[in-house]
Amino acid sequence: MRSITIAAKNAFRISVEAENISPDKLAPLTIEQIGSLFVWQGNRQKKLSDLFVVEGDDGPATVEEMTIRLVGDFSQVKRIGEGMTAGVVEVQGSVGMHAGNNMLGGLLSISGSADDWLAREMRGGKVVVMGNAGNYLGAGYRGEKCGMRGGEIEVRGSAGAYLGEHLCGGSIRILGDAGDFAGAVNQGGTIFIGGSTYLPGAEMSKGTITVKREAKVLPSFLKTEIVQIDGLAFQKYAGDNVDNGKGELLVGVGSS
Amino acid sequence: MIVKGGIVYDPANGLYGEEMDLFIDQGRMVEQAKGEEIDARGLLVMPGGVDAHSHIAGKKVNTGRIMRPDDARQGTEPRTAVCRPSTGYTVPNCYAMGYRYARMGYTTAFEAATPILEARHTHEELEEIPIIDKGALTLFGSNWQVMECVRDKDLSKLAAYVAWGLRAARGYGVKIVNPGGGEAWGFGANVKGINDPVPNFDVTPAEIIMGLAQANEMLNLPHSIHLHFNNVGKPGNYTTALETLDLLKDIKPSRMRQIVHVAHMQFSAYGGTSWRDFESKAPVIADYFNCHNHATMDMGQLLFGSATTMTADAPLEYGNARLTHNKWSNHDIELEESSGVVPMVYFRKMLVNAVQWAVGLELALLVKDPWKVLMTTDHPNGSPFVNYPEVVTLLMSKSKRDAEMATLHEQVPKRTVLGGIERELDWTDIAIMTRAAPARILGLEDKGHLGPGADGDVSIYNLRPEEVDTSQDHALVKKALANAKYTIKGGVLVSKEGRILAAPPGRTFWVDAAVPQADTDRLMIDLEEKFAKYYSIQIANYAVQDAYLPHAKVIRAGLPVPLQEVA
């Protein structure tokens, strides 16, 4: 195994784009080479070592063997782990927007919270967030038909609005609440929300959305039966009927 | 500038692969010149490419961009010392259009459909497209004034209106799209064929087409009418195509050219009664073109992958959107037209798409005379123009076609005849279909050839025509065509091996046709009433102002009238 630590030298006011910080990009490089990779801060292209301190095992290694630990304030650092296919990225703290964009494999774990568009267009692998996630978790890019297509996301806290928008596969599990329009245009993925949400499953055509506590349900969903899951009662709905959707929405009944 | 030692294909001047030097001075081809030498020894040299039918500017192109950030993010290239940034694949930004055409060795492209009312927008975009020369065809096929003149059988007033409309739009020629259908779509309907009356106007599409074709010849316009048939994109529509072509066969052309240019013939060469028994009727259409000389066509080739369909045929787009469950934009233009935009993906394993792919190629290969068929993809309807090298190599290589056919839906051989076509086009055919013929069909005298006086537009490819086997080495050919070794536009070296070296502004061609003042006077009474009652803007604010065409190139045409009578 190869383990390296990247520490942020400061808290960044102007956000940093660091799509190079992924196991795929760093595994084949030595510590020195890693330091000379480019990152962007606004319109300034900088060396990674200008903004971060890189330490740990020297390379090269395979992507699978690679673990990257991020320490310090990464809350304004975007695109961490973009396109990663294997290995581990462990953020000790919070992470900026677009972490795990287009992720294909490996593990991205975040001990704090994640900003918007975490795991945008994810295809595989696993993302775990101990804190909260922002808007558009597991969603797509503007105008695209598909967001996340595969993989697994778990958020121990809450998630923002438009969770899993255009979901085409994979599963998302939120232990807390989710914002408005969770699972909009779901086309075959699975979403579990431990808390409450508002207007879930708008225009969903396939897939399942389970809301353990409360949800305001759209007038275009057909109320069907009460089902028991793990000893709890859920009201089942079919929809979204505006588009003749065949999705399944389950909302907890009387749980507290 | 001297282009040294190239193997020159200039079919308009009877040069079919001759080794020779070319000379350019002050932007034009000349017999002798000095200056910078471009080493083209042994390489394929042709005039700059000319695209006679492409959707490159205006409201519907921009609507395609606005509704498709998913497309824009593909093909992003940052700005450089020479270039503005590029984005997009099927709907590139203006800058990318200029650079990408130039990289392929193209130096001219015409926007195929602009309503007069929105021509100002079209010219704003055309002016932003760098390098290439441009022009825009003007839509007349569902226009109230046109239909009323046709209904009243007032041909001279119609001609006066066409001249007035071209001037107002700074347009180049007469475009007709699904004639009458755009008006019917104003209330959500369509016309079903050329003899189906247009609701509320008491004319048929056939009458509109005939009237505009006659007016076009009365005005002696450089280009013929440019026609998008009724029933485009529907199974069994080849009969509409044949009926329409036959209507026009006895009209006398005012110039040495066709009477009608058919847009994207591929979309109108279908048999069958539904999508289930959908099949190619390209052989029947090709026969008609082989036996008649009044019509030309562009292929409108479809390629697999992403496209954005955009057309003034609005009901067709609504159908597309419903069929594919895709996003749909529509835009109706008061008193003049309709239009629509729908993104599309074409699949090899989808029978309809695979047959469409074959139909385009069949048309180009079965029509014997290459002067009658232009190589296009109806950008971005069939595929974006950057894929022209793919189309050219398919036309030049039977083995490439066979290899492709093997990857398609298994029913394709039963629905098409492509597998049995042995013909492989050569460089002369390609030079005609991408240079000489589009220039002649558009009536652009200084384009598409390399004779003295022609525009100094030359493309030089990293291919040795005397060595390369285009039938077998199609991958090599495709690569060479995608990025010309050199593209020269108006005597300026603009692109080298895919790198843009200079981005001068291109010119915009438009046609100013003279008509007798008396006809214009009669016309203005009608138009003033239309603006007072129906248009949402004033007549004074309607025509495109000169400020929008800082690089205009005006072509004069029209009736032989005394100078003082010119409006």
Place this chain on the structure above:
Amino acid sequence: MIKDAVCSFCGCLCDDINVEVEGGMVKRVRHACRLGSSKIMGHGRIESPMIRKEGKLAAASFQEAYDRAAQILLAAAKPLLYGWASTSCEAAKKGILLAEEVGGVLDSTATVCHGPSVIGIEEKGLPGATLGQVKNRADTIVFWGCNPAEAHPRHSLRYSSNSCGRFTPQGREGRKIIVVDVRETRTAKNADKFVRIAPGSDYEVISALRMLVAGKGDVVPEDVGGVSKADLADIAATLKAARFGAVFFGLGITHSRGRYKNIDNALSLVAELNSHTKFVIMPMRGHYNVGGIGQVLAWSSGYPMSVDFTRGGPYFNPGETAACDLLARRDVDAALIIAADAVSNFPRATAEALADIPVIQIDPYENPTTQLSEVVIPCAVVGVEAEGTAYRMDGLALRLRKLVDSILPSDEEILVGILESVHKQRLLRANEEA
């Protein structure tokens, strides 16, 4: 007398304005509404460029202002170039070039008005038409979350409810007007039917209408967003019975709960209505050329708003790259505000972020943004003192005229001045380094 001038106030771009000019001054304006007339007549202007020195704005020359502006932009890692809704497309073109040159983010006021509509259009497309099409054909018109009686005073007479055309000779008499809003506006008072919905319930109400239009009313509950099912069924029937229907929508729906999803859903409703009859939909754009900056930006960069040029290639992601997002996160370090009053229009926290960074203002009028600006550059008013292109709310381009002379440069000229200074300072710096 200047005939058929185009009014540069709101997105209606009325082009039948007659203006009497005497001694280089506008004396009288005919045909314009109160709002347009007041703009054309002119009012309090900034007279001279100003640069802040020791905390106070002091008069400066144009060149000094251009140089200081260029210096601020060049020093910034992420400058924001914001506004563009009340100036010409010609100015927008120069602004985009400037954003490319200095590696900035360019955004328009759409971000605080119809930005959500644009995102909705990216999901579903826009089935629209020119306004003349509505005038000539529409027998059913829905105003949803907009109040043209107050905001677009001549809309109804020129283009919608009260206009007459070829197939609508009776004007208002021959039309059904439906208003959907959370309060009874002046527009609602003149409607045939006013539908009061609960705040934030637009999305649900539209979903219910989609169900009813499709004949699936059995699923719809008895009350949706405070409207009875019977009422909704009645509206759905009216929409389907239209010969030509038009929906106009405003900030009441784009900025209520649901935001772009509301528009997304409305676009689907209109698309589906076209299976039954003819229907179009369009946003009621506020500032006269907020449509134009969207068009110019789209053909230049591929995207209609919120374009980030910091890395050289355009990047677009509202929610991340919009002016409000960046300011709320304090993720910009300089701003150029042109033809917009950002301080008044942004949410408070967002506006406060402007106080922490150097701001360049280009505007004819003093407004709250002036108070926190480092550089203030006054300009001629487009459509009154300068020519230029604007796009009407339906996307139609019109050429605005110059009615009177001004000693002030146009926005376009000012931006060229800043661009030239950027080039000059960059060259100077390159020479120093060499």
